[in-house]
Amino acid sequence: MSRLLNIIVPCFNEEETVGPFYEEVVKLDPFFTKEDIKIEIIYVDDGSRDRTLERIKELRKQDERIRAVSFSRNFGKEAAIYAGLEHAKGDLVVLMDVDLQDPPHLLPEMIGHINAGYDSVATRRVSRKGEPPIRSFFARTFYKIMHKISKTDIVDGARDYRLMTRQVADAILSMGEYNRFTKGIFGWVGYETKWLEYENIERTRGETKWSFWKLFLYSLDGIMAFSTAPLAISSFFGMLFCVLAFLLIIVTIVRKALFGDPVSGWPSLVCIISLVGGVQMFCVGILGQYLSKTYMEVKKRPIYLVKEEI
């Protein structure tokens, strides 16, 4: 029985890479014919400001199997993945970066695992070769923290490169949250997943869309989307300070009663007030972060807006 495979590729200012990506994928055509798989590439143009969409349209003239969804503005990769999944009707769906850091030549192996009964095949890179060391350090720390504070399985080095069955794609689509952290969502839905490992491949053309700051904010989003541990931390601080205050009261009373020490010291008072004030602000901040996420969810804004479909 013939199957349809949707290849979803989010693109943001990728005029240099959409072409080479297509070339790589069509190299696999003999394999697809052999397996009786029809393919359909869905480029999701995430509000690119360069000639990405024009390049996709040119490709479309050569090949009918190319489709595109173009956003009204940049909504981010997570939104692009969601849009791609919504537009994919295939029996199999694969998510891939357009910069060839997710090598298409792994597809035959991935499809092999699906044929063998897995529901999804995920990839992780075992090295971070070619990445600035501080970036690797923070990335590793993030995964360590995540591992400790969240029940959801979020794998270090996991890429968004994933092949899944219709059932898994539908499961991911059923999670219509606005603050999307796809790596967590994959772990959350479960299903039988096969992990493939490969060495990090550096981007050949174009440049990364992630600045350090963007990644940092993204990691905070991830923590808040899949853990409520920061809220527990603020309760912990609250308790800790209550106990400390209680001990201090006893010490002060005893000193006054037994030794007749005058209750003195505004320097210590200032220190205590600023410390407690700081911790309070910090905890209110954590609360505020969750509230703001809740606020965005409650608004039920669309995850993306389409300007053009091809």
Ligand code: UDP
């Ligand atoms: N991307 C996107 N929207 C964005 C940022 C990135 O669709 O706002 C796409 C980008 O075109 C690429 C993929 O997401 O196909 C991964 O981005 P990038 O290669 O810049 O990230 P990195 O590989 O450096 O983590």
Ligand code: MG
């Ligand atoms: Mg990349």
